[in-house]
Amino acid sequence: MRLQEELSTFYAKNGFGNVAGARPLTVPVYTGCLLVPLPNIETRRRYLKYHDLHHLITGYSVGRIGEGEVSAWELGTGSALASPTLAFMNLIALSTGLVLQPRRMWNAFVRGTRSKNLYAKKVRADVDAGEWENVEQLRQSVLDVRDAGKRPAFWHYGEFGIYASLAMVIHAGIAIPAVVTRLITDMTLGYSFFQAVKPKKRVDLF
Numbered sequence: 001m002r003l004q005e006e007l008s009t010f011y012a013k014n015g016f017g018n019v020a021g022a023r024p025l026t027v028p029v030y031t032g033c034l035l036v037p038l039p040n041i042e043t044r045r046r047y048l049k050y051h052d053l054h055h056l057i058t059g060y061s062v063g064r065i066g067e068g069e070v071s072a073w074e075l076g077t078g079s080a081l082a083s084p085t086l087a088f089m090n091l092i093a094l095s096t097g098l099v100l101q102p103r104r105m106w107n108a109f110v111r112g113t114r115s116k117n118l119y120a121k122k123v124r125a126d127v128d129a130g131e132w133e134n135v136e137q138l139r140q141s142v143l144d145v146r147d148a149g150k151r152p153a154f155w156h157y158g159e160f161g162i163y164a165s166l167a168m169v170i171h172a173g174i175a176i177p178a179v180v181t182r183l184i185t186d187m188t189l190g191y192s193f194f195q196a197v198k199p200k201k202r203v204d205l206f
Helices: 005-012 043-058 066-076 082-098 102-113 121-128 135-142 154-188 193-197
Strands: 026-031 034-039
Touching: 005 034, 005 082, 005 135, 043 066, 043 193, 066 102, 066 154, 082 102, 082 154, 102 135, 102 154
Parallel strands: none
Antiparallel strands: 026 034
């Protein structure tokens, strides 16, 4: 299966539609146990196809933990250098992953330090021009290609610590207002306080 066909299959399987980058004006983003609608800004749409290819390359899912893992992996590859907006989006997803599975976020970040991402302008152009025929070829070109040693370098611990701290600050800044808004809305609709604060059961954890 060719690269675009694999991507289209990925979109269909996860209910994203058949056209890469075709998304509404807002997008629901996991922030802890909440799905918070955030603006689907141009930067996100520009890089979305390559973010989705990262899911295919790494095998990380599109659930809350999987999005956290792919974001941690991207940060490990240096995605913050490609765009501050990308870094911010990565940190939002990382914050949810840290709450749910911190060890997996660390492992994904370390894996990213040994890999390359697709966000550089030339690499994106090469992907669009068909430089790689399928996901397996792409995977061999970017995944675990850096000689980072068997153990993470000492500065990687500090780098991840900074990302984790920023992620949790962003998490609080988004989640707390969202929780308050949900409580007010639910109680206005007639739910009791205890019904409003009861966590919603989700099936999309992984």
